[in-house]
Amino acid sequence: MSVLVDEGTRLCVSGITGREGSFHAMNNRRYGTQVVAGVTPGKGGQDVEGVPVFDTFRSAVAETDADTAMIFVPPPFAADSILEAADAGIQTIVAITEGIPAHDELRVSAQLERTPSVRLIGPNCPGVLSPGKANVGIIPAAFFSPGNVGVVSRSGTLTYQIGNELAQRGFGNSSIVGIGGDPVPGSSFIDILALFEQDPETELMVMSGEIGGEAEELAADYIAAHVSKPVVGYIAGFTAPPGKTMGHAGAIVSGSKGTAQAKAEALEAHGVRVGRTPTQVAEIAADILGADGA
Amino acid sequence: MDLLEYQGKQLLRRHGVPVPEGRPAASVDEAVAAAEEIGYPCVVKAQVQIGGRGKLGGIKVAADREAAREHADAILGMDIRGLTVHELWIEQASEIAAEHYASIVLDRSARAPLVMLSTRGGMDIEEVAATEPEAIATLHVDPLLGFCDFHARRLAFGAGVEADVVRPVGALLARLYEAFVAEEAMLVEVNPLIVTAGREVRALDAKVTLDANALFRHPDNAALRDTAAEDEQERMARERGLTYVKLDGDIGILGNGAGLVMSTLDVVAQAGGRPANFLDAGGGSKAEAIASAVEVILSDPKVRAVLFNIFGGITRGDEVARGLIEAFHQVQPQVPFVVRLDGTNDEEGRRLLAEAELPNLRTARTMNEAAEQVVELAGEAVAPGSR
Known part of the structure; x- marks a missing residue:
């Protein structure tokens, strides 16, 4: 088992005819993901290395039974593409695009609340990888x-760093989910922790947060009340000065709010062990599960 | 992107929010001319993006031309918590009967705009929230519905605004919401929102933060960027399309991906070092981008050693190595570099670096090892100068 994407995933890529979109769509297909369609308005009828391109999500879904979307279009058009995918009946939408205006994300979020069966991962995220099954996004699966x-995780490369530290200790992954670094993410830590809690293959969860907002604090409360499996935490940004956006649009300490210290303390107060370095995260995981990763 | 007070007021005014009459001024003569036009008494206000400027002498009331000149002369060039005052806002003085507080912020947890109103204006609202939370009326707005008249009434009555100004305060909130949405703000805050002796409501201060990701739709707002307050390295980085934040230490940092760079800063600090900057070279960095980033880092004279922490996903280790080699040829760095390359094409990258035999560059196997090495090198670099 795994969460969100697996062998059965039928992926439709929005922006498949773009340079980045086609590169990663093909990369995902080589990994084994069923890439069944692409959407680029005005390019319906073409194909990208055998993947049929449609003008609209509705026609893509009707023709190919796509159930998952990957959004790769530029920021000015990305929110609209997400809404189009949801409108066409896509259930899982993974938005890679970085730089979507926050007010666009607010409207998307408000609309998706009205369609609770649709799940949005991202935006501004590396996607979802279920090793050995499917890769939807830009995570280097190797x-x-x-x-x-x-x-x-809220971050991309930091996730690879942590994943690599785990791998060196013999641990593999059920799924790796990047929820993205924007102020208004489609899915929160809580949403994904809930999926892992239900997933029989997942025995331990690693939650990698960063400064800004209070998603980690809310997750800490949720873990205490609803999560039975062990969780290991990591928070980036202890040295971040207040008022400065640290790369991710959502990574900003506002006044005294959103500090790494407060987040780590909130998690630890609920019994979640927090690694102070990515290496320590792997050490704690090994300590909990046994050193051989079995 | 944070706006100066007067930029915020001009923006709010465009959406019908009542603000006192005022003029910006960048010199003493301009300030006096503005004061003469506005009339006396007027207020001379330092335009810096920091709170508490009044207590530090950055806001003065002028009763006549001489006083206006004197205050403008004193405040221009003044240092307020490390920020130099380059601009003034000359404003008609207001007779204040009551000070309220109003704000709209994008509430990340609720994924909706949060509107707040309180009659405890003029104070730090976080303090009010901590000591007297019931004094703040709050309401989340459904972004697909918008701000309704009944929302305004609920807030005004909830906050205990005096009956005769419930309507104008409500109208101001509606205009404020319009500005928040139309200009794509992350925050609009009016503190104080005053009621004048004549029972009119006005925004006496304005704090506006715009969404940097939305500036492509608002070219006029994009031009408001305060380049005078911008640090030299931050300006260089912005012009080169790099994400850079200046910090106050002496170890230059470059990594790929915001999370990894934040983590790198933390690991360096844990090893006893002080990072000089945050620099995210981004995904898929090509050699030119890396060379360009090295120039930005080294232009900070405080930097005594540099750490490269790369975990390649889209970014390829060989590209990073090529960029570094190019940068060494272009700028011939005088400070030591520690490079940690992992991920995509890492072996190829390390091989290229080894073959290039760059002076002053060593590679490390892990992130922790790299951090320890760079901290040690920065410490050694300090010693000769301090002898």
Whole structure:
């Protein structure tokens, strides 16, 4: 088992005819993901290395039974593409695009609340990888193997770093989920922790947060009340000065709010062990599961 | 992107929010001319993006031309918590009967705009929220519905605004919401929102933060960027399309991906070092981008050693190595570099670096090892100068 994407995933890529979109769509297909369609308005009828391109999500879904979307279009058009995918009946939408205006994300979020069966991952995220099954996004799959650790993170490369530290200790992953670095993410830590809690393959979860907002604090409360499996935490940005956006649009300490210290303390107060370095995260995981990663 | 007070007021005014009459001024003569036009008494206000400027002498009331000149002269060039005052806002003085507080912020947890109103204006609202939370009326707005008249009434009555100004305060909130949405703000805050002796409501201060990701739709707002307050390295980085934040230490940092760079800063600090900057070279960095980033880092004279921490996903280790080699040829760095390359094409990258035999560059196997090495090198670099 795994969460969100697997062998059965039927992927439709929005922006498949773009340079980045086609590169990663093909990369995902080589990994084994069923890439069944692409959408680029005005390019319906063409194909990208055999993947049929449609003008609209509705026609793509009707023709190919796509159930998952990957959004790769530029920021000015990305929110509209997400809404189009949801409108066409796509159930899982993974939005890679970085730089979507926050007010666009607010409207998307408000609309998706009205259609609770649709799940949005991202935007501004590396996607979802279920090792050995499917890769939807830009996570470099070569570093990860199947296993029992579920990872959820606000960051991309930091996730690879942590995943690599885990791999060196023999741990594989059920799924790796990047929820993205924007102020208004489609899915929260809580949403993904809930999926891992239900996933029989996942025995331990790693949650990698960063400064800004209070998603980690809310997750800490949720873990205490609803999560039975062990969770290991990591928070980036202890040295970040207040008022400065640290790369991710959502990574900003506002006044005294959103500090790494407060987040780590909130998690630890609920019994979640927090690694102070990515290496320590792997050490704690090994301590909990046994050093051989079995 | 944070706006100066007067930029915020001009923006709010465009959406019908009542603000006192005022003029910007960048010199003493301009300030006096503005004061003469506005009339006396007027207020001379330092335009810096920092709170508490009044207590530090950055806001003065002028009763006549001489006083206006004197205050403008004193405040221009003044240092307020490390920020130099380059601009003034000359404003008609207001007779204040009551000070309220109003704000709209994008509430990340609720994924909706949060509107707040309180009659405890003029104070730090976080303090009010901590000591007297019931004094703040709050309401989340459904972004697909918008701000309704009944929302305004609920807030005004909830906050205990005096009956005769419930309507104008409500109208101001509606205009404020219009500005928040139309200009794509992350925050609009009016503190104080005053009731004048004549029972009119006005925004006496304005704090506006715009969404940097939305500026492509608002070219006029994009031009408001305060380049005078911008640090030299931050300006260089922005012009080169790099994400850079200046910090106050002496170890230059470059990594790929915001999370990994934040983590790198933390690991360096844990090893006893002080990072000089945050620099995210981004995904898929090509050699030119890396060379360009090295120039930005080294232009900070405080930098005594540099750490490269790359975990390649889309970014390829060989590209990073090529960029570094190019940068060494272009700028011939005088400070030591520690490079940690992992991920995509890492072996190829390390091979290229080894073959290039760059002076002053060593590679490390892990992130922790790299951090320890760079901290040690920065410490050694300090010693000769301090002898």
